[in-house]
Amino acid sequence: MTGGAKDKVGRYVDFNEIKMIWKDKRRRKPYLVAVLLAVLYVGDIFFLSNILGQYLGIAGTIVHEMVLAGIGVGVFLIFRGKLKVIFPFKKPQWVKLAGTFTLWLGSYLLTLLVTLIVTFFYPEQVMGASEGVNYLVSNISVILGMLVIALTPAICEEIAFRGALLSCFRGAKSKWTGIIIVSLFFGACHGSVWRMIPTAMLGVAMGYLLLETENMIYNMLFHFINNAVPVLLLGIMNAFMELLGGEEVWGMAESVEAAGNMRMPLASVGLYMMMAGGAPLLIYIGRYLLHRGRPGYDRGLFPPEKKKLMAALVGAGVGAVFFGFVLMLISIGLEMAAASRYMF
Numbered sequence: 641m642t643g644g645a646k647d648k649v650g651r652y653v654d655f656n657e658i659k660m661i662w663k664d665k666r667r668r669k670p671y672l673v674a675v676l677l678a679v680l681y682v683g684d685i686f687f688l689s690n691i692l693g694q695y696l697g698i699a700g701t702i703v704h705e706m707v708l709a710g711i712g713v714g715v716f717l718i719f720r721g722k723l724k725v726i727f728p729f730k731k732p733q734w735v736k737l738a739g740t741f742t743l744w745l746g747s748y749l750l751t752l753l754v755t756l757i758v759t760f761f762y763p764e765q766v767m768g769a770s771e772g773v774n775y776l777v778s779n780i781s782v783i784l785g786m787l788v789i790a791l792t793p794a795i796c797e798e799i800a801f802r803g804a805l806l807s808c809f810r811g812a813k814s815k816w817t818g819i820i821i822v823s824l825f826f827g828a829c830h831g832s833v834w835r836m837i838p839t840a841m842l843g844v845a846m847g848y849l850l851l852e853t854e855n856m857i858y859n860m861l862f863h864f865i866n867n868a869v870p871v872l873l874l875g876i877m878n879a880f881m882e883l884l885g886g887e888e889v890w891g892m893a894e895s896v897e898a899a900g901n902m903r904m905p906l907a908s909v910g911l912y913m914m915m916a917g918g919a920p921l922l923i924y925i926g927r928y929l930l931h932r933g934r935p936g937y938d939r940g941l942f943p944p945e946k947k948k949l950m951a952a953l954v955g956a957g958v959g960a961v962f963f964g965f966v967l968m969l970i971s972i973g974l975e976m977a978a979a980s981r982y983m984f
Contacts, residue, residue, distance in 0.1 A: 673719060674808035678825060680711045681800060685829050698780065702792050709796035712804030726807040727799060730855045739929025740849060740858045744865050746922030747845040751838040753916040756909050758834060766834045782875035789871055794864035801826045801843070802850045802859050819847035842866060852930055906974070910967030917960035920953045 684707050692700030716726055759766040780788065801822055809818025823843030827836035846859040931937040942950055 670808040670811060673715060674805060677712065677715055677800075677805050677808070680715070681708060681805075681829060684708050684711060686831070698784070698788055701788050705792045705796035709799040712800040716804060716807075721807070727803045728850075728854045728856060730857070732855065732857045732861075735929050735932055736853060736855075736858060737861065739926045739932075740861050741865065741926075742922055742929060743845060743849065743926030744862045746919040746926060747842060748866060748869075749912075749916045749919040749922070751841045753909075753912050753919075754841065755838045756912050758837070760906070760909050762834065782871060785871040785875070786868055790864050790868035793867060794860045797826075798846065798856060798860045798863055802846055803856060806847055806850065815851050819844055819851065823847055849930070858930075905971060907968045907971035910964040910969075910971060913964030913967060914961045915964075917957040917964065919960075920956045924949075924953055 684704060688707060689700065689704035692704050694700070696703060713723070713727070715721075716723060755766070805825070806818050806822045809821060812818050823840040823846075824836075826843040827838075827840030830836065830839050842862075846862050849859040849862055850856060925941065928937055928941050939945075
């Protein structure tokens, strides 16, 4: 290989391959390939998946995801892209696995807060946008849910979006250009403006993971954990409700919606804002674990030169906790005021 060098941790880096995947004039421009991929992805996600779902049911979801990954790989085979660079797989390291989980937890708390805030103002729209996913989760077993909702998308969607599509922007001056563009498109492909923002936020974290580690194992793991957690939680809650002889969780949720009580309580937003107070520090720790040992990350988790950054992270966390606590107090006060009307 040419145009390469060893970085400071001994890893061989081919700058020509990473910065410009197709450099010679006989090959297509990467941005044009990105447009081609985007068009094919839209066709698969919004048209082919519906047809497959009608004829194959749940199996159609798996086939559609496999087609999505096949498009990403197939296009690069046609245009002679180097698959080892576009889809890098290496042996994972335990410290980076821990960093991936920590980064996911911080990102999840932030996206959960954003989702709840949007739900507070637009409850019907957000709940309606998630209705299809909720119905799928509530009507299949936990094992099948882990396969259809967690494992398959974690592999296929990461190959398609973070692997194939993101690689088309490797020549951009800033890595964030490609990460943000692909993440916004990834969010839009979930079919709802109400799901777009939180999904795009998670896409940013997964794109960052890939470009920082050059290993798709980590962003696939991030995606898998994010999708697996709600499936597992719902399975546990349903098992608990059945043990008590009650109805399933989604049945209870539908009863509440039918009664017209769809607005997210302000106290819930406050609670999750308090939880999200730990997100900045978690993301910081996750980044450190991903880079530990590299220049700039070899002086410990909290080096002296990062005192101002640490103060800002702690300040943001404390501020979020305080503001969330205030929202909870306001919510309790409003409920007490409403209840007092019936006492006189």
